[in-house]
Amino acid sequence: MQLDFMPSRTMTLYMAKMFALRIVAVLLMLVIVLMMLDLLGESGKILEFPGNGQAQLLTYAGLRFPQLVSRFLPYSVLLATIITLMTLNQNSEVIAMKASGLSAHQVLAPLFMVAAVTSLVTFGFNERVVTRATATLKAWQAVDYGKIPGESEVRPNVWLKDGDNIMFAKAVFGEGTAMRMQDVNWYQRDPSGMVTRIVSAKTATFANPGWKLEDAESFDVQSAQSKKLATPVILGKGVMPVQVLISKTDADAESLFRLSRSISAIREAGYRTSELDAKWWHKLSGPLSALLMPLLGAVAGFGLARSGTLFVRAVIGMALGFAYFVVDNAALAMGNFGGYPPFLAAWAPFFLFLLIGETVLIRTEE
CATH class of the missing domain: 2.60.450.10 (Lipopolysaccharide (LPS) transport protein A like domain)
Incomplete structure (x- = not known):
């Protein structure tokens, strides 16, 4: 069994289903709470425009919902990892799996499988849904929640210098x-x-x-x-179209393909593109953060489930996970103003915490 990466089919489906359901439950809880708080802050501005009412509030919620899902899905995977492994540990299921000959990596294999699928879904969701919702929402906010612009690829409130x-x-x-x-x-x-x-x-x-x-x-x-x-x-x-791209290219509102075209046009005009390059790479590395969460939260699944040890391990897992997001945001900020090369700014946190997670798991459980 040590030569098989996955445990048995029954065990794999059992753990994968448990993990997936907890991801969805945690994500819905976070998104609903944050959506309510966001609406409390924005509803006054939306209803301030004459003629706006409940329909416009629902439209705002529909445009904001994909952004919240994309932003907090990795956090949901982290929390779902800790909840799932704590439950298995408290019920002595982890002990039973290890006693049957499974290594720590094999115990975590079903979670990695679900996390990999989550990363792929997140990338597609970001490219097809989040970018369009972000572009439409920003264009709508630019007209103070008046009439929603008919075109999604719109750059609002553009100031340009002509001599x-x-x-x-x-x-x-x-x-x-x-x-x-x-x-x-x-x-x-x-x-x-x-x-x-x-x-x-x-x-x-x-x-x-x-x-x-x-x-x-x-x-x-x-x-x-x-x-x-x-x-x-x-x-x-003195105003050229490339100046609009430079002043109003928003990586969050553009798909990977369209952002590539914008970067090429700006680069051909002789302008610096390191900030956009870092965000281009982060469109690939960002969704993979979900794949990293089972490894960082794995410390919560092992050890003795008594005398507060399990709680301490859960805190360590949460600390590792949230430390990744802090370092990732800091590295991206450094890349935006040229402190790090774009590729390093986007990928260094992922590989750094991949090594940290593997080191912790091997040193403590393998």
Whole structure:
């Protein structure tokens, strides 16, 4: 039996089912509680917009729910690991499994199997659901919970520098030469920085160079007079589409494929992309944190279940798990401002705690 990584089929299904049910139960408990607290904080802002009501609150909950699931699923796997192993230990089931010839790694094998499936599901869920919900929610928050934008790939509230002048768009849609702006204001400034003229338009399209503003209106600050421009006007010749990517590329709201395209465009323009590179790698390493949790929480499943020893082991398992999340966030922050190379910032915490977890398990149980 020592040559088989998995225990018997019956034992594997028994432990896998127990572990999976506890993951779902813990995740639902965390998400429901956090959703209620989040709604208490945001409901006032949502209902403040005229016409918003219960439907908009449900819409917000539907957009926020995937974010909470994605963020707290690894914590749920950690807590479910500790609860499952403590239960097995208290019922002397771990002792029975080890007495039958199973090693500590074989006892944990069904948990690793469920955690691996969880990691794959998390990656797909992040790519297909979370990124779209995040993009829609941020665009909706940019209009103060007014009308939800019809397109999901929207960059809200974009400020761009055009030499001494400033260009602002309430929303930017599309990419490259097909990019277009909505609710555009172009602020002409004198050398001292004072605004002398404001040109406003509902839409603007890229004219290469510059942006063509349709049905524009010009307001002269000094005379306080406005006039309608009879023909389209081209302004912002110093503003290029890549500047929008640089200022408004949000890794949390973009899929892995789309983020790759944004990084390539920014890199081709000669700008630094280390922050986005680190987040690109973290889209791969982040979901794998669920695979690490059974190993870090494994210390709770062994040892004597008396005299408070089991409780101490559970605390150690929780401490290891939460330490991983702290180090992971710190490394990602270091990678964002260039302190660590992007690959190292995303993967170093995973491999570090993989070694720590293996060392603790081997030294204490193997």
